[in-house]
Amino acid sequence: MRMQDIARRLGISAMTVSRALKSDSSVAPATRAAVLKAIEELGYVPNQIAGSLSSSRSGFAAILVPSLNNPHFSETVLALGNALHDRTMQLLIGNTDYDRHKEAELVRAFLARKPEAIILTSDGHDPRILPMLAKAKIPVIEIWDLPARPIQHVVGFSNQLAMRGLIAALIGEGYSRITYLGEADDADTRGASRRLGYCEAMAAAGLAPRLCSIGRPPATMSDGERGLETVLAAYPDTELVACVSDPLAFGVIAACQRRGWAVPGRMAVSGFGDFEIARIAVPAITTVQIDAGQIGREAGAIIGEAFKARRDAMPAAIIRPVPALPCLRASTAKAG
Amino acid sequence: MRMQDIARRLGISAMTVSRALKSDSSVAPATRAAVLKAIEELGYVPNQIAGSLSSSRSGFAAILVPSLNNPHFSETVLALGNALHDRTMQLLIGNTDYDRHKEAELVRAFLARKPEAIILTSDGHDPRILPMLAKAKIPVIEIWDLPARPIQHVVGFSNQLAMRGLIAALIGEGYSRITYLGEADDADTRGASRRLGYCEAMAAAGLAPRLCSIGRPPATMSDGERGLETVLAAYPDTELVACVSDPLAFGVIAACQRRGWAVPGRMAVSGFGDFEIARIAVPAITTVQIDAGQIGREAGAIIGEAFKARRDAMPAAIIRPVPALPCLRASTAKAG
DNA sequence: ATTACGTATGTTATCGATAACATCGTAGAC
């Protein structure tokens, strides 16, 4: 069924049907009512593929996340989806699985569908995507970090500074034998940034870095449970395990509790991200607070601004930092 | 840039370029190599919108989930995405937010993009989507439950039977003052099914149901933390809180621990779904085991079968049950 | 009364790839 069929049925032209479906175009109220009624009765669903080809507006934006399973990214995706919904745009979601090659493949596949904007989460990209993105001439937004050399717009924070701040605060609390537990793979440069931040904070306090790693990202609760062994094998005198993320920290805490070790007391643990679990867990987990939803909303706002700017010309790159502050909780409390 | 441009550059026709990009069509190896080289050099990305309109194959499937934030659904989505990737299909993801109206809106919006299959997660649908789905003439797969009146294909399990089985097992362990904690809103009929299963198991044991509810779905850890109060206010003698999901159960356990109550011992808690947290938490949480990934993979397989069947005609509805068995863990262990 | 303009609608061309059909050459069969 095509617009043509609706039109013929009403003795009007397809163009009028098309116009009746756009709220801003001029159609007599009676005509519009008749069209909508016919569409409803016939259960007609317009073919947006044809519409997109003709109008060269696809009506969606694409977002690539490293892991949909990560509640943080899904919260960002959700918030962005809602923001776009208000602009009657849909969101196409891609999962890169922390893999640059897969990301490049997805970028190509998505660009083939002509998104009106694209949001990238990982910051270390396959260099081949840059020319493709440039040619696409659409807003590109990198989120969840502050890349050294941004492609275009950015909404994020410095993972390095954030982790450095957290570790510095913990050193301030009196900890010194702090061991870092994170991913081995440098493909996740957010993880690498955090590790670097840890090293800097240690160095600033005159302490040697103590690094341990689980496998490749994402860092899961199960990784944390196993990770405690790794940490103790390498640095038996560890008094605080600084984890690359909250779920990993939760796993470490669980492993401690299984051994009958008090957290804090026998062992302190910190995370990163302020996942829900960090607030609910007993003990509550010291972490770095990030508002994942805000990142999504800001990205949505930038898309809106970019479209407005395109009309007025002058699409300047927007760098929008979001806060990422240490939040000390029970898991690293010093025995009072 | 169009295929035409690539073609002209090589002195061939656009059709040959098109063919060079399909691996199964007959093109001279030298020609194909030249085309691929030119495409690479020019950074050409085919316009799939035009391709879809022409070939009437959009190359993607759509899935609607109630909540992307729920790690279970995101695992299903992930597994399905991988399964489809092998068929060079992409996955368009929609979030219904446990809202039938929103679901209907998304179904319409997705169908406008002509997906080649559609997967629905919630089982209580807005009746208006049925004619639209029927007209679309594509495979429809309902997942995560066994609907009383399936639209077409199904991959899932009976939430009602699963919860009944779990509660029966717990009654078998010697519990009787079991209070159910779940969502209030009937829009989430999976939750309603589980509640019903609980009621049946209690009735079968001659016990009166003890129902408490948090707000509308999804049930979060925070809801669980608050939920303990609700339970104790209504049924102060509760010895086991049976929760609609694992995160909720975790919240209840955390609330108990904050009060200094031993779990189990002073209070037992069960969940549903076998989320990672159920295995890692201390104590590990008694739950119903579901393989969320398997549901996604099976759905992917059904899409494959449906396409094969379409060629051979005869698209019979496939009902594929997946296991959902009680798994008793420490959180409901009786003091030995 | 006439011009001008705006609203409601129709007509035609177009978006870019691909299906379907047409053509040409050449390798192998007899």
Added chain:
DNA sequence: GTCTACGATGTTATCGATAACATACGTAAT
């Protein structure tokens, strides 16, 4: 050596909506 068949490629029509332009009519301004 001629015929057949198929592999490689070109040509044309098409998918369905919409942009752009065209038309017709009515109303307000002069």
